[in-house]
Amino acid sequence: MGRTIRIAFPLLLLAAACGGDGSGGQPQTEEGAIEATVDAMQGTMRGDADALFAFMTDECRAETDEEEVMFGLLLLRGFLESDEFDIDDIEVVGEIASFDGDTASVSISYELPDGADLDGFAFDEDDVDVIYEDGRWVAADCDTSSSDDSGFGSNDDEDLEAELAALGLTGTKDDPLALGTAAPIGGGFEVVFTSWDPDVVERYNAANDTQYMLEATEQMALVEYTLVYSGASEPKNLGDAQIDLVGSDSVELNAIGCDALGNDVFFSNRQMFSGGVFEGAACFTGDATQIDGAVIAASGDWFQDRLVFFDPATSSGSIDTVTGSTGPAPDGEATEARTSPGALGTPIELDDDWTVQVNAFDPDVTDEVLAEDTFADPPPDGQAYAAVNVTYTYNGENSSGIWAVASGLIGNSNVGSDDCGFADPPDEIDNSAELFNGGTVTGNQCFLIDAADADSLVVWFRSSAGFDNEPLFAALR
Numbered sequence: 509m510g511r512t513i514r515i516a517f518p519l520l521l522l523a524a525a526c527g528g529d530g531s532g533g534q535p536q537t538e539e540g541a542i543e544a545t546v547d548a549m550q551g552t553m554r555g556d557a558d559a560l561f562a563f564m565t566d567e568c569r570a571e572t573d574e575e576e577v578m579f580g581l582l583l584l585r586g587f588l589e590s591d592e593f594d595i596d597d598i599e600v601v602g603e604i605a606s607f608d609g610d611t612a613s614v615s616i617s618y619e620l621p622d623g624a625d626l627d628g629f630a631f632d633e634d635d636v637d638v639i640y641e642d643g644r645w646v647a648a649d650c651d652t653s654s655s656d657d658s659g660f661g662s663n664d665d666e667d668l669e670a671e672l673a674a675l676g677l678t679g680t681k682d683d684p685l686a687l688g689t690a691a692p693i694g695g696g697f698e699v700v701f702t703s704w705d706p707d708v709v710e711r712y713n714a715a716n717d718t719q720y721m722l723e724a725t726e727q728m729a730l731v732e733y734t735l736v737y738s739g740a741s742e743p744k745n746l747g748d749a750q751i752d753l754v755g756s757d758s759v760e761l762n763a764i765g766c767d768a769l770g771n772d773v774f775f776s777n778r779q780m781f782s783g784g785v786f787e788g789a790a791c792f793t794g795d796a797t798q799i800d801g802a803v804i805a806a807s808g809d810w811f812q813d814r815l816v817f818f819d820p821a822t823s824s825g826s827i828d829t830v831t832g833s834t835g836p837a838p839d840g841e842a843t844e845a846r847t848s849p850g851a852l853g854t855p856i857e858l859d860d861d862w863t864v865q866v867n868a869f870d871p872d873v874t875d876e877v878l879a880e881d882t883f884a885d886p887p888p889d890g891q892a893y894a895a896v897n898v899t900y901t902y903n904g905e906n907s908s909g910i911w912a913v914a915s916g917l918i919g920n921s922n923v924g925s926d927d928c929g930f931a932d933p934p935d936e937i938d939n940s941a942e943l944f945n946g947g948t949v950t951g952n953q954c955f956l957i958d959a960a961d962a963d964s965l966v967v968w969f970r971s972s973a974g975f976d977n978e979p980l981f982a983a984l985r
Contacts, residue, residue: 533643541612542602544645545636549600549616555581568647580811597621611639611648665814668694672816681754684803684817690828693816695808696739696782697749700828703732704820706799708769708791715768727796729753729761731804731820732770735786736830742842743779743916743924743968743979751790752805754817755798760805766791776926782840783833784922835920835964842968842979846918849966849981856980858971861904862913867950868897869984871962876934877954884931890959894925895933895952896967896984902943909942910949914970917984919961928954 534540564572598620605613613635637648671692672679679685690700705711708730713719722728733751737744753761765774770789780786792799804818836843850856855865872892877884887893896917900910917925937951957965968979 534645536609536640538604538607538612541607541638541645542604542614545614545616545638546600546602552581553595553598605635613637665812668692668814679816681803681817684819686822686824687818687820688824688827690830691816693749693806693808694812694814695748696737696741696744697808698736698830699733699806700830701731701733701804701818701820702827705730712766712769722793725795726793727799729792729799730766730769730789732789734830735788736832737780737784738782740782740839740841742781742840746773746778746780746786748810749808753792753802754805755794756801757798759798761792761794761798761802764791764793778926779916779924781842781918781922782837785832786923832922845979846966846981849983852983852985856982858913858969858980859977861902861908862971863901863903864913864969865899866896866967866982866984867899870895871957873933877931880934881932887956891956892959893928893931893933894955894957896955897952898937899948899950901948903945905945907942907944910939912972914972915953915967917955917957917965917967919964921958921961925955925957928956
């Protein structure tokens, strides 16, 4: 499925908040409305932040986070850049959909240069509403949210607000939810915070070989939570669900890794598929006066403006139950590919750049790992080190490393297996190898798997060479 970049983000930052060329008056005509809107869209394509801000009304600019806009433009430019064509060669075309002199609706479309390939991205045609104000054409509003829930800027703050309201929840900083209250946080995630310890450093030091040193007035706080993912997009990185602690002085506290006290994702790159339930923990350090009265800020999408706040010191009296599902979800975007994986030992073409082949799978190489690496920790109860033997072949231009291909194991729990961290498997694949066209590298990749998932596991791969590459799956047996 090709991903669509709609005008709404960040293209709409320009088209919905600007008009004209910033040099003075513009004609109050159909041609003037078209020219202003097309110039605005073309400026956004160039990533011209100064031009964008110059086009905004004073009111709109006052409501706009300039750093966020500039970051969005930078990302968009990065997504669209290609060796095959110049971004400036993408032509923006506008025509009047409606016009009454004071207002207009301009239909926008895009013409790409011959041979241009945006790796599955496409621009939707859209109508941009503009008004004539102070001698120039400007947008009717400053809405920068996306109407496309599958594309860049996929968060929909209005939908999240509606979900919370339907549940009778507020979750603002001034009216945070109590500990134990389950709530949606956007991006397809729901969370319930289950426990809170504002001073956990002694527990942390007792569980670790090394001692965590704090200043005299500092504390370490721990929050535990249950996270459920039920969105369609797959796989979803656990890190997309962001959990921050905001001190009583409204300053974000320092997040640290504390895996010894719970299932912490601070150092991991684990993935979730629809239906997954993850029991997690997060630790923070800060001055005791900051931790006293701190609130949790949670969101499910990096581009999300609406945060959901929780007061960990206030209990709802009970812990809400949240549930997931077992096995591939009917509505999961990856379900079709996941339930028909490529056969073991069969090459799989990820894209024009990469081919992978799974050669063998061993669900328990724990003894071999511990013998190979005397510094490795034994896996927790109910888990084992597993090895997937893979051959990567690079077919692209110039060179690349296998870091350009994401991979993981997924089973019926719908929570992806973690990697083995600093534990080294025998015959480990050379992750630092630089491959040129036709080059191959073979070796074992190590994963920490749950024994309950072992029989249902498949491996997935996704190349980062294109921005919309879907995961492809391979059987392990």
